[in-house]
Amino acid sequence: xxxSAARWGVAALxxxxxxxxxxxxLEFDEAEGVVRAExxxxxxxxxxxxxxxxxxxxxxxxxxxxxxxxxxDEASVAMHGSADFARGELVFTPSFPFAAGVGYRxxxxxxxxxxxxxxxxxxxxxxxxxxxxxxxSSTPRVVALYPSGDELPQNLLRMYLHFSEPMRQGVAxxxxxxxxxxxxxxxxxxxxxxxxxxxxxxxxxxxLFDPGRLKSGLLPxxxxxxxxxxxxxxxxxVDGSWHSAEGTPxxxxxxxxYAVGPPDHTQPRPAEWSLLPPGLDSREPLxxxxxxxxxxxxxxxxxxxxxxxxxxAVRASATRGERAVxxxxxxxxAAGSYIVQINSRLEDPSGxxxxxxxxxxxxxxxxxxxxxxxxxxxxxxxxxx
Amino acid sequence: MRVSLLRKFSxxxxxxxxALASLSLPSFAGVSLGDGQTTGKVPVRSAGPLAFSPxxxxxxxxxxxxxxFAVDSSADAGSPGAISLDGVDRKVAALLGTTPEGIRIxxxxxxxxxxxxxxxxxxxxxxxxxxxxxxxxxAGTVDLFSLDEVAYSKLELPNPVSETxxxxxxxxxxxxxxxxxxxAGGKVLVAGLSNEEFSSRMHTLDFPFTQAKSGxxxxxxxxxxxxxxxxxxxxxxxxxxxxxAAHVLAAYTCTPLVTFPVTDLVDGAEVRGTTVAELGNRNxxxxxxxxxxxGQDYALMANSSRGVMKVDLSSIESQEGLTSRVADRxxxxxxxxxxxxxxxxxxxxxxxxxxLLIESDTGAKLQTVALP
Numbered sequence: 001x002x003x004s005a006a007r008w009g010v011a012a013l014x015x016x017x018x019x020x021x022x023x024x025x026l027e028f029d030e031a032e033g034v035v036r037a038e039x040x041x042x043x044x045x046x047x048x049x050x051x052x053x054x055x056x057x058x059x060x061x062x063x064x065x066x067x068x069x070x071x072x073d074e075a076s077v078a079m080h081g082s083a084d085f086a087r088g089e090l091v092f093t094p095s096f097p098f099a100a101g102v103g104y105r106x107x108x109x110x111x112x113x114x115x116x117x118x119x120x121x122x123x124x125x126x127x128x129x130x131x132x133x134x135x136x137s138s139t140p141r142v143v144a145l146y147p148s149g150d151e152l153p154q155n156l157l158r159m160y161l162h163f164s165e166p167m168r169q170g171v172a173x174x175x176x177x178x179x180x181x182x183x184x185x186x187x188x189x190x191x192x193x194x195x196x197x198x199x200x201x202x203x204x205x206x207x208l209f210d211p212g213r214l215k216s217g218l219l220p221x222x223x224x225x226x227x228x229x230x231x232x233x234x235x236x237x238v239d240g241s242w243h244s245a246e247g248t249p250x251x252x253x254x255x256x257x258y259a260v261g262p263p264d265h266t267q268p269r270p271a272e273w274s275l276l277p278p279g280l281d282s283r284e285p286l287x288x289x290x291x292x293x294x295x296x297x298x299x300x301x302x303x304x305x306x307x308x309x310x311x312x313a314v315r316a317s318a319t320r321g322e323r324a325v326x327x328x329x330x331x332x333x334a335a336g337s338y339i340v341q342i343n344s345r346l347e348d349p350s351g352x353x354x355x356x357x358x359x360x361x362x363x364x365x366x367x368x369x370x371x372x373x374x375x376x377x378x379x380x381x382x383x384x385x
Numbered sequence: 386m387r388v389s390l391l392r393k394f395s396x397x398x399x400x401x402x403x404a405l406a407s408l409s410l411p412s413f414a415g416v417s418l419g420d421g422q423t424t425g426k427v428p429v430r431s432a433g434p435l436a437f438s439p440x441x442x443x444x445x446x447x448x449x450x451x452x453x454f455a456v457d458s459s460a461d462a463g464s465p466g467a468i469s470l471d472g473v474d475r476k477v478a479a480l481l482g483t484t485p486e487g488i489r490i491x492x493x494x495x496x497x498x499x500x501x502x503x504x505x506x507x508x509x510x511x512x513x514x515x516x517x518x519x520x521x522x523x524a525g526t527v528d529l530f531s532l533d534e535v536a537y538s539k540l541e542l543p544n545p546v547s548e549t550x551x552x553x554x555x556x557x558x559x560x561x562x563x564x565x566x567x568x569a570g571g572k573v574l575v576a577g578l579s580n581e582e583f584s585s586r587m588h589t590l591d592f593p594f595t596q597a598k599s600g601x602x603x604x605x606x607x608x609x610x611x612x613x614x615x616x617x618x619x620x621x622x623x624x625x626x627x628x629x630a631a632h633v634l635a636a637y638t639c640t641p642l643v644t645f646p647v648t649d650l651v652d653g654a655e656v657r658g659t660t661v662a663e664l665g666n667r668n669x670x671x672x673x674x675x676x677x678x679x680g681q682d683y684a685l686m687a688n689s690s691r692g693v694m695k696v697d698l699s700s701i702e703s704q705e706g707l708t709s710r711v712a713d714r715x716x717x718x719x720x721x722x723x724x725x726x727x728x729x730x731x732x733x734x735x736x737x738x739x740x741l742l743i744e745s746d747t748g749a750k751l752q753t754v755a756l757p
Contacts, residue, residue, distance in 0.1 A: 068479045075479030080529045095529060096508050096515060099483045157583060166511040170489045191638055192689065194671065194729065195491075197580035199558040200449055202512030206580040212639030212668075216613045219663050220639065245511020297558060297581040351583045351616070358583070359615040 023123035024090075024108045030131060033097050035106040037064055037090040037125075046117050047085045058085040062112045064092050069103040069128065079104070100133040101247065137246035140165035142238050142254040146296035147349050149321025153264035154228045155214050157351040157358065159207040160296055161238065166202030166245040170194075175242040176207070178227075179235040186234070189213065189227025202245060206297070214351075216359060231260045264350045267357050268294055270342050270375040277379045278333050285326035286314070286333075288340065288377070293322040295347045302343035303327060307336045322349075335383035342375040415457040416440050418538035419593025427454055427532040428539070432507040432516035435494040436566045436573070438592070443494075443503065443530075444573055445518070446563035450541070453566065453575060455594060457536040458496065458503075465500020466523035467753035468740055473504075474749035476527045477519050481508045489514070490749060493730040493742045496520075502732075502740055502751055503530060521751060540594045542575060561586065568592070569624035569631055572647065576619035576635070584616045587633075589650045604655045605645075607637055617643075617658070621673050623684075628702050634684065636670035642684075642696065642717070661704045662716035664694060674733050676756050685731065685739060685756065693725040695757050722757050 022040040029036055039047070051058040064083035067074040081094035098104060110124040144162040161176075178186040190207050197206035209227050212220035228234060238254040272291040278284040286305070300316045305327055313330040327340070344355035351358035354375055416438075433446030441459035470476065474485040481488060492505040502521040507514040518530040542561065561577045568574075575588040587603045607617030622635040624647065631647040635658065643658030650656065664670075669689035675698065676683055682698040696719040704716055730742035734753055741752050 066482070068482060068484065070484060075475065077476045077479040077527050079482040080480050081482075094482050096481050096483070096517070099487055099509075102483055102487070104482070166513070168510040169507075169512075169514070170510070192669065193578075193638075195448075195562050195564055195578070197562055197578065198512065198560070199580060200512060200560055201558075204558055204580075208583075208638075210639065211583075211615070211617075211637075212641075215607075215615050215639060218639055218641065220668075243510075245509070245513065295581070301559070345582050345584065347582055353582070353584070359613045361613060 023110075023125045026106050026108060026125050026127035028098075028104075028106070028127065028129040028131075033094070035064070035066060035092040035127070035129075037092075037108050039090055040122065042120070043113070043122055044088055046119055047090070048088065050117055051085055059083065060085055060090065060116070062116065063109050064090055064106070065109070066092055066094065066104050066106045069105045074105055098131045100131050103128065103130045133247065137244065137248045138165065139248050140167060140242075140244040140250055141252075142250070145236060145254075145256050147258075147293055147322060148296070149293050149323065151259045151261040152228065152234070153261055153350050155226050155263035155265070155350045155358075156228060157209055157211070157214060158295060158297075158347075158349055159236070161205045161207060163203045163205075163244075165248075167205070168243045168245055168247075169196055169198060169202065171242065172196050172205060175239045177237045177239070179237060180231055181233045183235075186231070187227070204297075214358070226263070228260050233257055233259050264292070264348060264352065265357060265359075266292075267352045268292065268346060268348055268354050270354060270377060273377060275340070275377055275379050277381060278329075280335060280381050280383060281332045283329055283332050285317075285328040286338075286340075286379075288325050288327070290323050290325065293349060294318070294325075295349055296322050298343075298346050299325055302346040304341040304343075305329075306339045306341065307334065309339075333381055335381050337380045338378060340377040340379075342377070344375060415459045415536055416442055417593045418442065418455045418457060418536060419540075420538065420596040421540075421594065422536060422538045424536045425534065427456060427535060427537045429454055429516045429532060431514070432489075432491045432505045432518075433563045434492045434566045435503055435505045435518075436568050437494055437497050437503075438568045439497050441496065441498050442568075442592070443496075443518070444566050444568060445505065445516075446566050446575065447516070448560060448562045449512075450539075451561055452539050452541045453563075453573065453590065455538050455540075455573075455592065456532065458530070459498070461496050461499040461501060461520075463499040463501065463522065465735060467738065468500075468502050468521055468523050468525070468734070468751050469753055470521055470525045470527075470751045472748055473521065473527070473742075473751050474744075477504065477506055480519060480527050480529060481506065481517055483508065485748065486510070490730075490742060490744070493732055493740065493751075495732045495734050495740055500734060504742075538594050540590055540596075542577070542588055564619065565621045567623050567633075569647070574622060574624070574633060574647075574650075576622050578618040578620075578638070583618070587619060587650065587656075589647075603650050603653075605635075606655060606657045607639075607641065607643065607660070614657070620670050621686075623673050623675055625675050625682075625684075625698070625701075634673070634675065636664075636673060636686065638669065640664045640668050640670060640688075642670075642686075644701065659704075660716065661701055662696060662719065664688070664696075664719065671728075672730050672732075674731060674739065676733055676736075676739075678756060683756075687728040687731050687741075693722040693728050693731075693757075694719045695722055725754070 025038040027036045061083045066079045083092045106127045108125040110122045114121045141164045143164050146160040173192045191210045235257045240250045240253045243249050274289045276287040278286050299318045305314045314327040317326050347353040429447045431449035436444040443456040443458045445454040478485045478488045489507040494503050504519045506517045508517050520528050520530050559581045564578050565576045573590045573592050577586050617637045619635045620638045625634040632644045641660045642662040643660050645658045671687040673686040684696040686694045727743050727745040728741045729744045734740040
């Protein structure tokens with residue numbers, strides 16, 4: 001610092017005659033996501049001569065830096081990035097992109113310049129900027145809530161909440177609530193994981209009711225019962241203040257009312273499913289009527305259709321409150337014998353899977369001894385022409 | 386994180402290790418990361434749990450990639466000391482060029498050599514959030530741990546989705562969230578939670594990674610009072626020596642604390658944990674370490690609503706699996722450390738201290754406390 005002050009002194013002396021160094025001009029290049037400093041020629045020359053010793057490139061992070069500004073105050077920590085002088089240009093490139101709507105201040109530090117390169121001190125310069133939200137983001141909305149039927153089992157384990165847009169993560173529990181028939185807010189009873197269970201696109205959130213309260217014999221279950229115990233109807237509410245990842249709120253509350261039915265401890269039994277075969281040479285969906293509502297997420301990926309032992313491409317979609325599934329082929333159904341294979345991990349909304357119930361009473365015989373066999377259904381399409 | 390008692394160390398050994406490291410040449414060759422080791426930008430897609438090996442390999446879980454990264458941070462040296470930093474969320478956000486609302490601190494682990502706090506951070510609020518690792522030293526300096534030009538290796542976790550891949554159309558919705566990782570004696574343990582089926586998968590991976598052996602998947606069940614048995618996703622885990630054998634000490638999403646021997650973790654096994662404690666209701670375990678004080682072993686556990694619990698492990702070997710109904714607590718005795726509120730993450734700083742991440746409505750801070 002002392003050295004710098006001395007140089008300032010020399011500069012002041014030399015400039016008694018009225019000379020003044022022009023100050024650099026800072027510019028936020030929104031397209032490139034960088035800050036550029038346009039330097040007076042004298043500074044460019046000084047940097048070029050310094051850079052000539054170092055592959056023509058010079059990192060000068062102490063001279064050009066960027067800080068987040070909030071309510072007029074600069075953050076005490078500078079934004080991580082790199083300020084490089086190359087090919088006559090001084091550019092700050094952030095390690096993480098500038099965020100839309102956040103205020104920034106770029107600073108060219110004249111004193112730091114002199115500290116490093118000596119010579120006459122250039123003026124310092126600052127630029128405040130705020131990247132615009134780059135497009136008009138659409139208003140997010142809740143597009144589905146599963147189970148989609150009218151009734152939930154008292155021991156419901158899992159729900160899926162689908163949105164039209166990727167949503168802000170890490171705040172889900174602040175925006176969800178359960179209400180009883182009288183509109184009183186119930187304790188949510190959900191497993192409020194800090195690691196929210198989003199799908200990779202950020203539009204589907206998986207919600208689990210607290211397994212500690214669903215599992216027989218555990219303390220939470222004994223003391224508080226299952227979250228939906230004693231309720232005849234409940235409303236599941238997503239409040240309107242939840243923002244999309246882009247920063248737009250839902251705006252309106254989304255409310256779904258369910259009746260609460262008895263607990264479901266039975267496993268899905270494919271043997272009881274009924275199959276409605278499609279027409280030969282058509283692309284009608286093969287319709288399978290299930291023995292009860294199944295898990296929406298798993299239902300659409302747990303069925304494989306084989307024709308003469310070879311798997312064929314079908315698109316599965318759950319329907320009628322996940323009590324049925326439609327399998328639509330890519331190619332028309334050809335004559336032959338078909339098998340529908342069912343992944344034994346397929347669960348119902350209470351977590352009972354084809355292979356085992358959510359919980360097993362260890363003192364009892366297995367519920368259905370044959371369940372570990374791969375479950376399959378078959379049908380034949382005959383060409384009568 | 387989740388320091389195993391297999392690597393007990395004191396502050397003095399930490400300092401000695403750090404001194405050795407700082408004497409090393411800058412070209413300190415680091416450590417072997419196994420097959421596929423390369424140097425460059427770590428292609429991590431999402432910020433997840435962190436853990437260290439004692440020699441400074443940073444393990445980074447990446448749920449979006451369904452993979453675990455091992456990153457060489459063995460050159461990080463320094464003299465460890467107490468870390469305290471108010472407003473760590475604001476400072477980390479500023480470093481990453483955004484506001485505190487624009488980041489999420491996912492996990493905390495203390496570097497075994499430098500004593501620096503490593504934070505796994507999601508920068509952004511949606512699925513496009515970028516992963517960052519940020520360090521905080523005892524002076525309170527916040528810095529980025531660069532993932533741009535480092536030695537790393539990657540191991541993809543066995544993915545049960547492929548079992549049904551044939552009939553899948555459109556976007557995959559299923560994801561296996563990595564909820565915790567722990568390192569012990571050449572093995573990395575990975576606990577996961579699916580966003581679809583409830584069955585729990587744990588993976589054990591040999592380290593250094595061998596591509597030929599991509600790790601084993603284990604299904605974990607939970608027996609309650611010897612009468613019921615259910616699937617049981619593990620929320621947080623660590624390793625612990627019981628009677629000379631390495632065990633996993635795990636807390637399920639539904640709070641019971643269980644153990645199972647590491648030797649049970651073989652491919653395809655169905656593991657049943659022994660419930661050694663029920664820690665009460667309205668509670669979710671968040672993070673856990675084990676430590677020793679006056680010859681006695683304890684687990685320190687951060688919880689969603691029951692504060693920080695100090696669990697006495699001295700009788701864990703003789704503790705029978707819980708089989709009878711109890712009024713509230715059962716099994717191992719624990720006390721709640723009342724003054725520790727809003728602790729969401731913790732790791733051991735040295736033999737006597739723990740580093741806490743405390744997150745409340747007013748912001749986040751790092752705080753060093755004496756182990757209780």
